[in-house]
Amino acid sequence: MALTEARREGLLAYCRIDLPSEQDLRLLEILYFAAVGYMGSAGVSTPPPGTPRAAQYDLCVNAMVLDWWDKREMTVPEGRSAMDNPALRRVLDQLKLTEGPDGGVSDG
Numbered sequence: 001m002a003l004t005e006a007r008r009e010g011l012l013a014y015c016r017i018d019l020p021s022e023q024d025l026r027l028l029e030i031l032y033f034a035a036v037g038y039m040g041s042a043g044v045s046t047p048p049p050g051t052p053r054a055a056q057y058d059l060c061v062n063a064m065v066l067d068w069w070d071k072r073e074m075t076v077p078e079g080r081s082a083m084d085n086p087a088l089r090r091v092l093d094q095l096k097l098t099e100g101p102d103g104g105v106s107d108g
Contacts, residue, residue, distance in 0.1 A: 003032050007058075014062040015069055028065070034091065035064035041094045 003011075011028060012020060020028065036046070039061065047053035067087045 003029050007032075010058070011062060011065055015066045017069075028069070031065045031068045032061065034068070035061040038064065038091055038094055041097070 008025070008028065011032060012018075015028070017024060017028070039057065040046075044057065044060075047057050064087070071087060
């Protein structure tokens, strides 16, 4: 699923990024593709555009992108101590689960 200009504008609005630099835009694209890949690895296919399911899918992708945008560290503060970043941990676990038996990678 390509990151179209309209989709990128929607992500920028959702994440409340008003004046993105080129570096911000590259990072946003990486986070978008990571979220789409995560959804695919979790068994959620890209729905047809303009459907309620597409809106739900986009909302999930937007939420993941925003979470990863806000929490770009390996650890996040939790009260007075740091803990593993749960969003990053879920992606790592998903990557482990989609690793092929011979060490090959499954993109689906």
